[in-house]
Amino acid sequence: MNNPVIDLATHLESLLTLVEKPARYLGGELGAIYKDDSKVSLYVCLAFPDLYEVGMSHLGLQLLYELINLNPRMWAERAFLPQSDMEALLRREKLPLFSLETKRALSDFDVVGFSLQYELCATGVVAMLDLGRIPIFSKERSKSNPLVIAGGPLAYQPEPFADFIDAFLIGDAEELLPEFLEVVQKAKAQGNEREDLLKEAAKLSGVYVPSFHKPHLTDNRSEIIHKDKASLPIKRRVLSSLAGAVFPRRPIVPNMQVVHDRLSVEIMRGCLRGCRFCQAGYIYRPQRERPVNEVVKLAEEGLSSSGYEEISLLSLSSADYSGILPLLKRLKKGCAATQDVTISFPSIRVDALREDLLNCAKTAKRAGFTIAPEAGTQRLRNVINKGLSEEQILGGCRRIFEMGWSRLKLYFMIGLPTETDEDLAGIVDLIVKIRSLSGPRRDLSCTISTFVPKPHTPFQWCEQIGEEEIVRRQQLLLGELKNLRVKLRFHDPFSTVIEGVLARGDRRASAVIKRAFELGCRLDAWPDKLQPELWRQAMSEAGLCPHAALKARPLESKLPWEHISTGISKDFLLNEWQRAQTEVTTKDCISGPCSGCQVCVPGALTNLRSPADPTPPAPQLETLQHNAVLLSQQPTPLQNLRLRYQKKGLARFHAHLDLAKIFFRAAKRARLPIAYSNGFNPQPRFSFGPPLQLGIESSFEFVDIALVKALNPKSVLEALNPELPDGICVLEAEELTPGSASIQASLKDQSYEAVLLPQHQTKHALIVTPPQDTSWRTKRILRVRKNKTSEMLWEEALSDFSMKPQRLQFSVRCSPDQPALKPFEVISAATGLDPALFNIHKSNVSWRT
Numbered sequence: 006m007n008n009p010v011i012d013l014a015t016h017l018e019s020l021l022t023l024v025e026k027p028a029r030y031l032g033g034e035l036g037a038i039y040k041d042d043s044k045v046s047l048y049v050c051l052a053f054p055d056l057y058e059v060g061m062s063h064l065g066l067q068l069l070y071e072l073i074n075l076n077p078r079m080w081a082e083r084a085f086l087p088q089s090d091m092e093a094l095l096r097r098e099k100l101p102l103f104s105l106e107t108k109r110a111l112s113d114f115d116v117v118g119f120s121l122q123y124e125l126c127a128t129g130v131v132a133m134l135d136l137g138r139i140p141i142f143s144k145e146r147s148k149s150n151p152l153v154i155a156g157g158p159l160a161y162q163p164e165p166f167a168d169f170i171d172a173f174l175i176g177d178a179e180e181l182l183p184e185f186l187e188v189v190q191k192a193k194a195q196g197n198e199r200e201d202l203l204k205e206a207a208k209l210s211g212v213y214v215p216s217f218h219k220p221h222l223t224d225n226r227s228e229i230i231h232k233d234k235a236s237l238p239i240k241r242r243v244l245s246s247l248a249g250a251v252f253p254r255r256p257i258v259p260n261m262q263v264v265h266d267r268l269s270v271e272i273m274r275g276c277l278r279g280c281r282f283c284q285a286g287y288i289y290r291p292q293r294e295r296p297v298n299e300v301v302k303l304a305e306e307g308l309s310s311s312g313y314e315e316i317s318l319l320s321l322s323s324a325d326y327s328g329i330l331p332l333l334k335r336l337k338k339g340c341a342a343t344q345d346v347t348i349s350f351p352s353i354r355v356d357a358l359r360e361d362l363l364n365c366a367k368t369a370k371r372a373g374f375t376i377a378p379e380a381g382t383q384r385l386r387n388v389i390n391k392g393l394s395e396e397q398i399l400g401g402c403r404r405i406f407e408m409g410w411s412r413l414k415l416y417f418m419i420g421l422p423t424e425t426d427e428d429l430a431g432i433v434d435l436i437v438k439i440r441s442l443s444g445p446r447r448d449l450s451c452t453i454s455t456f457v458p459k460p461h462t463p464f465q466w467c468e469q470i471g472e473e474e475i476v477r478r479q480q481l482l483l484g485e486l487k488n489l490r491v492k493l494r495f496h497d498p499f500s501t502v503i504e505g506v507l508a509r510g511d512r513r514a515s516a517v518i519k520r521a522f523e524l525g526c527r528l529d530a531w532p533d534k535l536q537p538e539l540w541r542q543a544m545s546e547a548g549l550c551p552h553a554a555l556k557a558r559p560l561e562s563k564l565p566w567e568h569i570s571t572g573i574s575k576d577f578l579l580n581e582w583q584r585a586q587t588e589v590t591t592k593d594c595i596s597g598p599c600s601g602c603q604v605c606v607p608g609a610l611t612n613l614r615s616p617a618d619p620t621p622p623a624p625q626l627e628t629l630q631h632n633a634v635l636l637s638q639q640p641t642p643l644q645n646l647r648l649r650y651q652k653k654g655l656a657r658f659h660a661h662l663d664l665a666k667i668f669f670r671a672a673k674r675a676r677l678p679i680a681y682s683n684g685f686n687p688q689p690r691f692s693f694g695p696p697l698q699l700g701i702e703s704s705f706e707f708v709d710i711a712l713v714k715a716l717n718p719k720s721v722l723e724a725l726n727p728e729l730p731d732g733i734c735v736l737e738a739e740e741l742t743p744g745s746a747s748i749q750a751s752l753k754d755q756s757y758e759a760v761l762l763p764q765h766q767t768k769h770a771l772i773v774t775p776p777q778d779t780s781w782r783t784k785r786i787l788r789v790r791k792n793k794t795s796e797m798l799w800e801e802a803l804s805d806f807s808m809k810p811q812r813l814q815f816s817v818r819c820s821p822d823q824p825a826l827k828p829f830e831v832i833s834a835a836t837g838l839d840p841a842l843f844n845i846h847k848s849n850v851s852w853r854t
């Protein structure tokens with residue numbers, strides 16, 4: 006392992022001023038792990054081929070981070086696909102993609118491990134390898150390059166990625182990853198050749214090394230055959246129980262808004278409902294529940310170490326968790342103590358919405374509810390084995406509205422096997438009925454995606470509808486639903502085609518991915534980034550016809566993923582496919598008998614329910630409802646404090662809105678008695694001064710906080726500082742007298758100093774303004790706000806201004822009525838130079854008397 010290749014001070018910092026959301030690249034979050042290099046012998050970079058805010062919302066990434074870092078001799082860091090602005094800058098400055106923790110190039114790690122979650126991240130994998138200075142093809146790597154590995158749901162269908170990845174790890178990481186990394190560590194210590202290391206690793210059950218197997222490919226055949234002695238199929242590794250399994254107890258808390266900005270606790274892995282379209286329902290069998298006591302403990306630890314406001318109980322079907330009610334009651338009881346935590350479960354079946362469950366799920370924040378009927382007619386719901394009747398769907402919706410939820414989100418799919426226009430009309434009918442239950446004032450939204458047949462499911466042989474047909478069916482629904490005041494969201498038709506092509510592709514698909522990357526495709530899961538024309542070109546140049554790729558596969562054909570075994574028998578999947586065509590449902594094996602998928606292994610692996618809850622009696626429902634009331638009846642604040650804090654170093658790149666959360670969570674972790682606003686959505690009573698532009702340092706930032714218990718201001722400062730990220734520090738805390746004016750109303754001037762960065766000083770000389778020259782006062786400055794341009798006199802906006810060689814000093818006037826002039830505006834107007842060329846800091850403030 007070499008020293009960091011990036012000198013952060015001279016390179017990265019100057020780039021951060023030029024990109025959107027620089028917090029994506031900072032690292033140093035609460036929970037991030039730093040180790041002593043002298044004690045580490047294996048360096049792993051966990052690579053997520055999407056933006057930071059997506060990757061950091063993924064519990065699996067945090068789990069892997071914990072799993073590896075538990076070993077004192079191994080160090081896992083993180084890297085994410087940069088946004089296009091940062092990618093362009095890295096290429097322009099000839100800098101490699103780096104890890105967040107130490108800012109090391111990806112090429113400098115021993116192992117780079119990709120988390121493959123969805124097909125539309127494919128170009129991100131190649132882009133990260135390329136930006137990280139790792140040869141993109143496995144066959145081009147040598148001993149000096151990192152070992153590139155991958156896991157996650159797409160590893161169960163590895164062929165489209167086979168040319169890029171050295172080894173796939175199939176199954177539960179807790180079972181396989183530590184063993185695998187031990188093999189790598191040993192090989193590194195012995196100086197083994199790459200080939201020998203891979204041979205050793207391939208001996209582990211669950212490891213697939215694509216270079217040891219060669220595909221036999223024809224139009225109708227895609228069979229993986231042995232090239233070496235390694236045996237096929239590769240059997241997935243399965244963790245038999247979640248009890249006592251590794252879990253991130255002190256999660257990394259991002260310092261910026263991420264997609265799922267909350268604590269996630271996995272309560273159960275696997276789902277036995279058997280929806281025939283759902284890959285997760287097959288590749289994660291059997292169903293294993295984490296014991297209630299453990300979930301409660303993880304939730305308490307996670308909340309107290311993070312300060313999160315929301316806890317999400319993760320599973321594929323939360324209501325199937327046998328201890329869901331006791332769990333919710335215990336969590337609500339714990340949450341009532343802190344009075345500001347929302348409990349959510351992202352996936353709950355509508356037939357499970359019993360009143361007692363809804364009562365427990367009810368929180369002070371009446372967040373929206375999501376249900377997924379998937380199909381509009383009973384016939385089609387039987388085909389997909391959804392196991393929901395219209396009565397259950399409407400009954401669930403009625404209960405949701407009666408219990409006070411004002412927002413409902415529905416999920417449907419089009420293009421399901423055997424679907425006709427009558428089934429589409431069924432979607433419209435169902436939405437009309439739900440709309441009549443909701444009344445016009447409730448917020449109803451509907452996401453309609455297109456079915457993609459996924460490997461290892463009973464629908465893996467099905468045809469996928471093509472782009473034209475997707476558009477026709479979307480238009481049909483759009484025409485029928487446009488007057489219903491339902492917010493409709495359709496997935497882009499061509500993104501579904503790409504997903505389908507890659508989902509069932511063979512090794513030839515890697516040429517498409519590589520070409521799409523070369524043409525500039527990135528972040529294809531983001532609608533504003535998807536470039537269908539480039540993907541069309543890539544498919545065409547790689548000789549792949551999307552129409553042919555989406556066709557049905559003959560039942561007798563060899564499928565490109567048949568060398569990977571989930572444990573479910575092919576006969577079971579075939580039988581389910583035949584039952585689907587005859588509209589026969591299969592009962593789940595929780596409430597019904599075993600249906601013979603063959604995942605369970607007698608004596609070794611089976612469905613595991615949470616043990617009976619041995620805890621003291623849970624509070625009565627009435628008490629729980631009362632707790633929700635308590636949340637909206639906060640005590641009156643007893644004390645208001647004004648804190649002066651600094652933003653220094655990399656912390657100057659934290660956005661103003663993110664700072665509010667950083668402070669709030671720090672105050673929660675510090676156990677400060679925070680006062681909240683009243684209402685259904687109580688917010689901490691924190692009031693910040695005017696926003697500071699990103700990239701400016703300051704020791705004169707202010708926030709007023711209200712507490713429900715009077716404390717010594719110094720003790721508040723001392724409690725808060727250890728909980729704040731590096732570079733943010735409270736310098737002063739003073740008690741405000743009742744009726745004190747807000748920060749915004751009290752500020753008179755804010756003073757700044759801007760100094761040209763040394764590397765730009767010879768190129769740009771700044772003119773010295775003689776002190777007696779006051780002509781600037783009568784000049785006008787242009788202001789551009791929200792695309793509107795206005796003019797104002799400098800004298801009105803500035804109370805002081807001077808320009809010396811390489812240096813500007815000025816004070817902007819503050820007014821409670823209109824936003825002050827921004828430092829960047831002053832610098833651009835005064836010098837004609839890009840403010841990014843300056844080191845700027847706020848040097849003082851003055852107050853109205």
Ligand code: SF4
Nearest residue numbers: 594599600602603605
């Ligand atoms: S083997 Fe039987 S009990 Fe086990 S998951 Fe499959 S269907 Fe259910």
